[in-house]
Amino acid sequence: MAKNDIVLEEQDLNDYILLTGRSNTKLAQTIADLLQKELCQPISIFADGEIRVKGIPNLRRRHVFIIQPTSPSANDHIMELLFMIDAAKRASATEIIAVIPYFGYSRQDRKEMPRVPISASVVAKMIEHAGADRILTLDIHSEQQEGFVRIPWDNLYGSYSLIPEIKKRSIANMVVASPDKGGVVRATAYAQRLHEAKSIAIVYKERDINVNNQSKSLGMIGNVKGKDILLVDDIIDTAGTIVNAAAHLREHGAKSIRVAATHGIFSRNAIEQINNSIIDEVIITDSVKLSEEVLKSPKITVASVAPLLASAIKKIRTGESLSRDLIL
Amino acid sequence: MKLFSGSSNSSLSLKISKLLHISVSPVDIHVFPDGEKRVRINDNVVGQQTVVVQSTVPPVDNNYMELFFIVDALKRSGAEFVTAVVPYLGYQRQDHVFRDGEAVSLEVVIKTLERVGLDTIILCDLHSIKIPSVFSIPVTHVSALPIFAEKIKQENWNDKNTILISPDMGGIRRIKILSELLDNMAFAAIEKDRDLQSGWVTAESLGEGKIANQKRAIIVDDMISSGKTIIAAAEVLIKKGIEEIIVFATHPIFSEKAPRLLENANIKKVFVTDTVFVPEDKHFAKLEILSIAAIIAKELETK
Numbered sequence: 238m239a240k241n242d243i244v245l246e247e248q249d250l251n252d253y254i255l256l257t258g259r260s261n262t263k264l265a266q267t268i269a270d271l272l273q274k275e276l277c278q279p280i281s282i283f284a285d286g287e288i289r290v291k292g293i294p295n296l297r298r299r300h301v302f303i304i305q306p307t308s309p310s311a312n313d314h315i316m317e318l319l320f321m322i323d324a325a326k327r328a329s330a331t332e333i334i335a336v337i338p339y340f341g342y343s344r345q346d347r348k349e350m351p352r353v354p355i356s357a358s359v360v361a362k363m364i365e366h367a368g369a370d371r372i373l374t375l376d377i378h379s380e381q382q383e384g385f386v387r388i389p390w391d392n393l394y395g396s397y398s399l400i401p402e403i404k405k406r407s408i409a410n411m412v413v414a415s416p417d418k419g420g421v422v423r424a425t426a427y428a429q430r431l432h433e434a435k436s437i438a439i440v441y442k443e444r445d446i447n448v449n450n451q452s453k454s455l456g457m458i459g460n461v462k463g464k465d466i467l468l469v470d471d472i473i474d475t476a477g478t479i480v481n482a483a484a485h486l487r488e489h490g491a492k493s494i495r496v497a498a499t500h501g502i503f504s505r506n507a508i509e510q511i512n513n514s515i516i517d518e519v520i521i522t523d524s525v526k527l528s529e530e531v532l533k534s535p536k537i538t539v540a541s542v543a544p545l546l547a548s549a550i551k552k553i554r555t556g557e558s559l560s561r562d563l564i565l
Numbered sequence: 566m567k568l569f570s571g572s573s574n575s576s577l578s579l580k581i582s583k584l585l586h587i588s589v590s591p592v593d594i595h596v597f598p599d600g601e602k603r604v605r606i607n608d609n610v611v612g613q614q615t616v617v618v619q620s621t622v623p624p625v626d627n628n629y630m631e632l633f634f635i636v637d638a639l640k641r642s643g644a645e646f647v648t649a650v651v652p653y654l655g656y657q658r659q660d661h662v663f664r665d666g667e668a669v670s671l672e673v674v675i676k677t678l679e680r681v682g683l684d685t686i687i688l689c690d691l692h693s694i695k696i697p698s699v700f701s702i703p704v705t706h707v708s709a710l711p712i713f714a715e716k717i718k719q720e721n722w723n724d725k726n727t728i729l730i731s732p733d734m735g736g737i738r739r740i741k742i743l744s745e746l747l748d749n750m751a752f753a754a755i756e757k758d759r760d761l762q763s764g765w766v767t768a769e770s771l772g773e774g775k776i777a778n779q780k781r782a783i784i785v786d787d788m789i790s791s792g793k794t795i796i797a798a799a800e801v802l803i804k805k806g807i808e809e810i811i812v813f814a815t816h817p818i819f820s821e822k823a824p825r826l827l828e829n830a831n832i833k834k835v836f837v838t839d840t841v842f843v844p845e846d847k848h849f850a851k852l853e854i855l856s857i858a859a860i861i862a863k864e865l866e867t868k
Contacts, residue, residue: 279666284791285820286623287656293666309600312626316670319677324668342601352606354637363633363677475598504598 250555253300256293256325258317261526264338265304267543272550279324280317288313290320296328302550303369304336307360308525309502311341315360319367326368334553335369338524338542339500343378344472361385373549375524375542376471376499391559393549395471395499395522395542400430402520402540403467403497408433410492412464416482417442420470427469427497434467436460440482462490472500473521476507480514493517499542500524501531508534566865567610569635571619573628574842577652577858578618584862592635602627604634611643616865621655621674622818622841629655629674633681640682648868649678650687650861652840653788653816657692660699675699687864689840689857690787690815694738707860709815709838710739710785714746716836716855717783722811723747727781732798733757740785751779755798776802781809788816789837792823796830809833817841817854824849 255276257265262278269276279293303325305318318335325333345356357378364372365386372390377383383390411434415424421439428434438459466486468479473496483494494516501521508530511519519534521527522542531537545563552559567590570578575589582589591607617639619632632649639647659670678686679701687705688697697704717723729752731740737754744752753775776782782802789795789812799810810832817837827835828849837843838857 285625285818287625287659288670289659290668290670291664291666296666310626311599311601312624312630315630316626319673320668320670323670323673324666327662327669328666345601345603348641350605352608352610352638352642354604354634354641356601356603356634356637359633359637359677359681362680363673366676366680367673502599 253302253550253554254294254296254330255550256301256303256321258303258305258314258321260306260308260314260317261304261338261523263526264306264523264541264543264546267523267541268304268547268550271543271547279321288317288320290317290324293321293324293328296325296330298329298331300332300334300554301325301330302334302336302553304338304546306339306525307337307341308339308500309341309504315341315363319363322364322367322369332370333368334371334373334550335364336373336546336550337364338375338546339502340374340377340382343382346379346382357382358385371553373546373553375522375546378471391549391553393545393559393563394426395524396427396430396497397545397563398522398540398542399497399499399520400427402538403431403495406495408465408467408495410435410464412436412438412459412461412466412491414438414440414459414461414466414468414482414486416440416468416470416478423471424469427467431467435464438466438486440485442478442482457485457489461486463492464490466491466494468494468496468516470496470498472502473498473507473519474502475504476510476514479516479519480510483514483516487515496520501527503528503531508537511536566614566616567608568616568618569606569639571617571628571631571635573622573631574618574620574652574839576842577620577839577856580839580856580858581618581650581862581865584858585865594631602631602634604631604638606635606638606642609642610639612645614646614648614868615639615644616648616650618650618652620653620841621651622653623655623820625655629677633677636678636683637681646684647682648685648687648865649683650865652689652857652861653818654688654691654696657696660693660696671696672699685868687861689861690739692787693735705864707857707864708742709840709855709857709860710743710746712838712855712857712860713785713813713836714743716813717747722781722783723750726779727751727783728753728776728779728807730755730782730784730798730802732784732786732794736786739787743785751777755801757794757797776805776807778806780807781811782807783811783813786812786814788818789814789823789827789835790818791821792819792826792830795832796826799830799832803831812836815840815857817843817847817852819843819847823847824852827851 413428441456593605656670731754
């Protein structure tokens with residue numbers, strides 16, 4: 238090599254920036270600690286409630302990961318995410334990855350009745366249009382949503398973090414149950430990965446689309462008599478679904494009932510309902526910021542998704558496969 | 566034409582609909598226990614001209630999301646044309662990068678409105694006249710200044726004893742238009758400084774024009790948010806020998822303790838419009854609310 242040739246330094250794959258909004262700073266900080274990175278939270282609020290992004294570090298030619306579950310209050314947290322993406326774009330970031338462990342509005346993913354919006358599509362398009370280059374989610378409510386946008390969308394599963402926690406309990410007569418027909422694929426996946434699980438059961442639920450957040454269990458497929466049940470779901474919101482399903486399983490002779498779910502929204506009096514129910518234990522991840530009331534409940538165990546998301550961030554940066562190592 | 570209303574300003578929607586001799590078409594806006602909203606249009610809109618009225622005032626993010634969802638629902642339900650009436654446009658003050666590393670929040674929300682399929686938009690007394698150029702769709706920009714001019718004439722304030730005042734140099738264009746509507750009334754602007762960190766406003770002196778021997782000043786601004794700009798301007802004017810101060814502002818955002826600040830200030834009367842709904846607990850004795858409905862209805866009639 239001639240002496241005056243310009244030498245391009247090899248790209249430092251550890252050179253990336255982590256940003257977060259206000260929705261789950263604890264999770265973001267845990268991820269940052271695992272990655273041994275600084276975390277920047279650039280959100281402030283004007284007197285009239287408008288969100289402002291300020292004080293982000295130099296992002297020129299940097300890869301930027303924005304960790305922001307769009308959990309309640311979803312509308313504010315979505316806007317924060319969009320403005321951080323916009324600020325990163327304008328600050329000349331090379332690549333902007335929206336890390337959205339919980340994706341708000343993902344349950345409004347279709348026209349379930351005439352003349353309604355597809356709100357999840359509106360949100361996904363906003364994120365793409367603001368300038369995100371890639372989306373990373375965890376247990377998105379329906380994977381078809383990845384088709385709402387043209388940018389790459391990686392979806393991981395909470396089971397990666399939940400299954401090791403379940404295995405610690407060495408449950409003997411396990412049957413994996415889904416609280417509704419939509420969760421059968423998830424229940425099957427858990428049963429395959431939990432070798433101690435003997436079979437699956439499905440509780441059949443009907444939701445009245447004219448009455449929101451109300452459902453009742455109607456029937457059941459599978460034998461649960463004398464079995465230890467692992468009820469799996471993606472989201473616990475008002476907890477109505479799992480509490481009803483648990484009661485139904487008990488009526489059919491279930492011996493014990495554990496719940497494993499990824500996202501703990503715990504709206505209204507969900508925790509009180511769980512505490513007063515026949516459910517023995519709820520294993521939940523920290524994809525959504527958990528309140529003191531949730532953490533204090535004797536029935537709640539938390540399995541952190543921070544190691545999973547930290548590994549995913551590293552692999553996205555270095556260009557390794559996510560599906561080979563991180564889908565369990 | 567079918568007119569729909571978001572939840573931020575249903576009283577203005579009703580006034581506009583009455584002027585157009587139509588009724589407000591029903592929209593269900595449901596808030597789930599987790600705070601997510603679901604909207605549903607309860608009227609057939611296939612092939613229809615539709616209008617959505619929604620001020621994107623605080624809580625600004627909620628009101629914007631509602632507007633996005635209503636427009637998305639109308640488009641997906643076959644509406645031929647969707648006009649949004651956004652009397653107050655939230656995030657309009659974040660229209661450029663003030664300092665490195667900031668977002669242009671206004672552009673993000675505008676791009677979203679266009680992306681969900683909005684065809685045209687009617688806006689009112691924008692903070693900056695450059696804002697319409699951020700849109701790719703046609704923008705109609707209306708003003709409350711003719712209403713203010715009318716009121717000033719009614720009260721006989723358009724005399725030699727009165728001067729029109731802009732509380733900052735940015736409002737000089739607005740004050741010139743009002744002056745022209747009132748047969749070239751005298752006007753002046755105050756020089757204002759805003760600390761970017763604290764947001765506090767200090768007014769020092771008259772930047773343009775001067776007070777001759779007028780005793781009454783009419784301060785005109787696009788919005789009242791914290792009220793600090795108006796209060797600072799009033800203090801300068803009192804020092805310059807003004808005895809009576811009247812305030813006209815289009816958008817009563819009234820954050821923090823603005824109503825109390827204004828009520829206790831050396832100001833005789835505050836006129837605002839109904840672009841922003843003012844709840845009962847923010848009303849005060851000096852406040853009078855004028856209506857922008859007729860100006861908006863006229864624009865809609867010509868569409």
